[in-house]
Amino acid sequence: MAIGQNLGSPEGSATTGDTTRSAGLGHRPVPAGRAPRRRRPGGSHALPALAFLAPLLVFYATYFVYAIGFLGKASRQRIGLSFVNAVDVGWENFRLVVTDPNFQRALVNSLGYALFHIAVALTLGFLLAMMLSTGVRFRKTFYIVFLVPALIPMALFATVFGQMLETRDGAINGLLRNVGLGALTQDWLGATVPAYTAVAILLVYAIGLPIMYYTAGASAMDLSVIESAVLDGARTGQIFRLILFPLLKNVHKTVILSMLLGAFRGFDIIYFSTNSQPGGRTGIVGTYIYSSTVGVDKVGFAAAASVIVLLVALVISIIQLIVTRRSGSTYV
Numbered sequence: 001m002a003i004g005q006n007l008g009s010p011e012g013s014a015t016t017g018d019t020t021r022s023a024g025l026g027h028r029p030v031p032a033g034r035a036p037r038r039r040r041p042g043g044s045h046a047l048p049a050l051a052f053l054a055p056l057l058v059f060y061a062t063y064f065v066y067a068i069g070f071l072g073k074a075s076r077q078r079i080g081l082s083f084v085n086a087v088d089v090g091w092e093n094f095r096l097v098v099t100d101p102n103f104q105r106a107l108v109n110s111l112g113y114a115l116f117h118i119a120v121a122l123t124l125g126f127l128l129a130m131m132l133s134t135g136v137r138f139r140k141t142f143y144i145v146f147l148v149p150a151l152i153p154m155a156l157f158a159t160v161f162g163q164m165l166e167t168r169d170g171a172i173n174g175l176l177r178n179v180g181l182g183a184l185t186q187d188w189l190g191a192t193v194p195a196y197t198a199v200a201i202l203l204v205y206a207i208g209l210p211i212m213y214y215t216a217g218a219s220a221m222d223l224s225v226i227e228s229a230v231l232d233g234a235r236t237g238q239i240f241r242l243i244l245f246p247l248l249k250n251v252h253k254t255v256i257l258s259m260l261l262g263a264f265r266g267f268d269i270i271y272f273s274t275n276s277q278p279g280g281r282t283g284i285v286g287t288y289i290y291s292s293t294v295g296v297d298k299v300g301f302a303a304a305a306s307v308i309v310l311l312v313a314l315v316i317s318i319i320q321l322i323v324t325r326r327s328g329s330t331y332v
Contacts, residue, residue, distance in 0.1 A: 068310075075303040081293070086300075093304035102280055103305060106288040107312070113284065114263035117203045121210035121255050128207075129214030130244055150208025158202070158272035165189055165198050165273070189277040199282055202273055210255045217251035218244075257320045264313050285309045 075093055079086040097103050128146060132139055149157045164171040165188040173185040186194040225247070229239055267286030270276060276283030276291070283291075289309070292302040 071303050071306055071310075074300050075307050077300045078297045079300045080297045081299055083299070089300070093301050094308065096301060097305045097308060102283075103285075103288055105281065106283050106285045107309075109282065110263045110266075110284040110286075113199065113203060113266065114260045116200060117207075117263065118256055118259045120204050121207050121259055122252060124204065125207040125210035125255070126214055126245065126248070127240070129211045129218065130240060132211070133215055133218040146205075146211055147208040149206045150212065153268075154206075155268040155272050157206070158269045161198075161202055162273040162275070189274055192278060192281050195274055195278055195282045198274060199270070202269065206269070209258065213251050213255055213258075214248060217248045221247055253320070253324060257317070260316050260320070261313060264309060 074086075076088060076090060077086040078089050078093075128142065132142055167173060167185075167187045167190065170188070172188070176182060176184050186197075188194045188198045221244075225243060226239060229243055234243075264285060266284060267290065270282060270284050271287050271290070274282045276287045280288075280291070285305070289302050289305050292298055292305055
């Protein structure tokens with residue numbers, strides 16, 4: 001309405017002239033009553049982006065989509081490693097897997113190891129990362145001790161650890177004998193409680209990745225909050241518990257998700273350290289699937305177990321994604 005009233009006034013003439021001059025400078029005048037069109041950001045870059053992503057999409061379609069389809073088909077068959085003379089058995093393989101006590105124990109072990117590893121990462125890993133970030137003495141030594149397992153192949157690390165667990169010639173029992181604590185020597189791989197203890201020690205030592213997560217999160221933290229707390233007389237424990245830990249909540253979510261999913265990919269940790277001993281009691285779903293392929297026409301059975309594990313991991317990822325979106329935050 002104001003624009004229409006100004007068209008017949010001297011001010012309107014000035015406005016018209018300004019619009020004309022703007023048009024002469026290369027700006028097209030916007031008609032009255034019509035909002036200027038806004039181009040979608042990145043719309044012109046869709047085709048180049050798709051061209052760059054095409055090789056990766058083809059790779060995923062070939063090696064992942066096809067593999068999952070083949071796995072789903074094999075899980076409903078009785079078939080061997082030769083993949084010939086397959087017999088359709090429907091859901092029988094899934095029934096056998098779900099009712100197998102060894103699979104149930106392996107699944108419980110995987111989740112139990114994940115929860116234990118999460119607890120260690122959120123406590124010891126967090127404290128070590130904060131100590132390293134504040135310039136504690138022997139900082140380089142701590143980095144070497146705790147980050148080496150995260151920088152070398154886990155299979156190599158687990159193999160060395162498994163050799164240390166040998167009852168007669170292992171380094172752990174040898175050290176206990178040399179310091180006069182021979183009564184504490186254990187048959188680490190021959191009894192249930194010592195075997196679980198050995199896995200717990202291995203998981204405690206393998207917290208290099210959470211330490212790196214927390215160190216990266218601490219480097220992006222606003223230090224003014226901590227400085228204000230120190231000026232107000234806050235003690236070290238209060239700073240760690242009431243300030244640092246809540247500020248790194250996004251890193252906590254990353255650590256929790258990585259530890260949960262890592263428990264289903266920890267085949268090399270268990271296989272090369274305890275080899276699921278004694279009697280498969282320390283095994284996880286990865287070692288269970290590997291051992292299930294041994295035998296006549298057992299590939300379909302192992303494929304069914306793989307599908308179930310994949311679905312469990314997918315459910316965990318979806319739950320984590322829902323929780324993250326409800327909190328309205330993103331990962332660091």
